[in-house]
Amino acid sequence: MFTRTALLVLKKDFAIEVRSREILYTTLLFALSCVLIFSIAFVKEGEPLLDAAAGILWIAVEFAGTLALGKTFERERYSETLRALLLAPAPRAAIYVGKMLGVVVLLAVAEALLVPLVALLFHAPLLAQPLLLMALVAAGTIGFSSVGTLFAAMLVRARSRDVMLPILLYPMTVPVMIAGVRGTSALMQSPADVPSAIMWIGLLASMDVVFMTIALWTFEPLMTE
Amino acid sequence: MRKLFMPLLVVATAMFAYAPFMIDQAAYESSMGLVSKIFYFHAPSGMVMLLSAVVCGIASALYLWRRNPGADRLAMASAELTVLYGLIVIATGPLWARKAWGIWWDWDARLTMSFVGWLIAISYLFVRKYGGPGSDKLGAALAVFGTANVPFIYLSVNFWRTLHPKTSVVPTLPPLIRGPFWFSALALFLMYLLLLTARLHLERQRAALDALYLAEED
Known part of the structure; x- marks a missing residue:
């Protein structure tokens, strides 16, 4: 029952999105403009700053994610x-859970485009350790979306x-961002600093568990009028 | 608490008046000189800020699941005091850091964490003020999340480099500094208690007034 409901909500959001593609396109375009703006700040004499790619990637994800979160619930509100x-x-x-999965899938699509793009534009060896x-x-995406979906809802x-959404969400997701950025820059070193990357992944995973637990717990009293 | 309010206020005022003399007589920290005296104000304020944040988190959880309106008022009052004491901490810290580290601010673990905690408390007040109807529950969820977040902020920033003196400083203070330090801590804590009581009283009166308006309309 639980899984079925979650998947049904996901399917519904997916069907709407496939027809309009509104959120996907705006999110992607916004992420691209973020990268463009960072290229102005972090490229010096044609050479990107060391480690800048990790920060750029995660900030682009966070900003684009905020946009997507706002939109998914705006749609529900708009049509009552x-x-x-x-x-x-x-x-x-x-x-x-269904709503959150929708955001995660959307952000995964955006990241599939963002990661190679950032690697290409900022000469970063992001894909040296693809699995990690x-x-x-x-x-990181699950951690961000779990808090974000609850707050957006x-x-x-x-x-x-x-x-309100960015004001509440950004201080709350600071640890996710720190772990994401630090982990990514550990992977970008040559040779890659695998142990500390794994440590950050572990920290992120435990954050995911705690955030999801509290979100599942508070969603019921929060959405009751 | 209401009967104790005036006597405690007198005690707290006397303590605040006497504290500068005590701090003046405390042992002179040779490497830092006069700036080290900020410590008597900075560290206890940080302790009270943490305490207040924890009170806010627990009260919010109580409100969210038990619907206890008193808990909501307590959460609101302690969030405001968290912001106030956080402001003290963040204003006095750089004054000391400029002398000790040569810089006003550094993104070290403790500093980042205090800053993030302070931001979360401010965003709580923001929600309460501009959130419109239903903002009480919004704020409560925010506070619960913020409290759960604390260990992670602590861990993640701790894996960075760190400059700030460790927590072990306070229990190992030399005797001549220890006395004035705990005196200041007690004075600041008393002030917190008094402000909290006054603020709670105000919120209670507001709630009573709202209830009267509603009764009048019916």
């Missing part, structure tokens, strides 16, 4: 479907939600 979703005789937490980088990016009814 959130109430219908919450009225469904299904566990509330499953709705949260994938694990790191996946763990609870801000749906709040005033000035567009301003």
Whole structure:
């Protein structure tokens, strides 16, 4: 029941997205413009600064992710479907999981484009350890989306939600960003610093577990009127 | 607490008046000179800030799951005091750092963590003020998340380099510094308690006023 509800919510969001592709395109374009702006700040005399790529990648993911999070729930609010979703005789937490999976999938698509692009544009050996980088990016994305989905959901009814989401989300995801950036730059060293990258992945994984647990726990009282 | 408020206020005022004399007589820290006296203000404020943040987190969890309106008022009051004491910590820290490290600010573990914690407390107040209806629950969730986040912020920044004196400094203070230090800590803690009580009282009155308005409208 739980898994089915979550997958149904994911399927619904996916169907809407496939038809309009609105969120995907805006997120991708926004991530690209982020990278462009960073290239102005972090390239000196044609050579990118050392380690800048790790930060650029993660900041682009975080900014683009905020945009995507805001949009997924804006859509529900706009067509007054959130109430219908919450009225469904299904566990509330499953709705949260479905929504979160949607954000994760969307960000994964954006990252699949961002990682090679950042590696190319900033001469960074990002793909030297593809499996570890994938694990790191996946763990970071889940951590970011788990907090983000909860905050975006609870801000749906709040005033000035567009301003509020980044203000609440960025301080809260600071540890995710630190672990992501540090882990990525450990992987970018030559030779790659595998032990510390694994340490950061482990830290991210434990963050994911804690964030998900609290989010699943608080979603029910938060979404009850 | 209300009966104790005035006597405690007198005690706290007296303590604040006497503290400069005590700090003046405390042993002179040779390497740092006069700037080291900031320590008597900076470290206890940091302790009270942490305490206040923990109170806010616990009260928010109580409010979220038990719907206890008193817990909500407590969370609100302690979040405000977290921001206040955080401001003291963040304002006095650089004054000391300039002399000790030669820089105003460094992205070291403790500094980053205090800054992030302070930002989270500010964002809590932000939600409460501009969040509109339902912002009480929003804020409570934020505080619960913020509290759960603390160990991770601590761990992740601790794996960086660190400049800030370790926590082991406080228990191993020389006797001549220890006395004035705990005196200052107690004074700042008393001030926290008094401010919290006053703030809670104000929130209670506000809630009572709101209830009266609602009763009038019916």
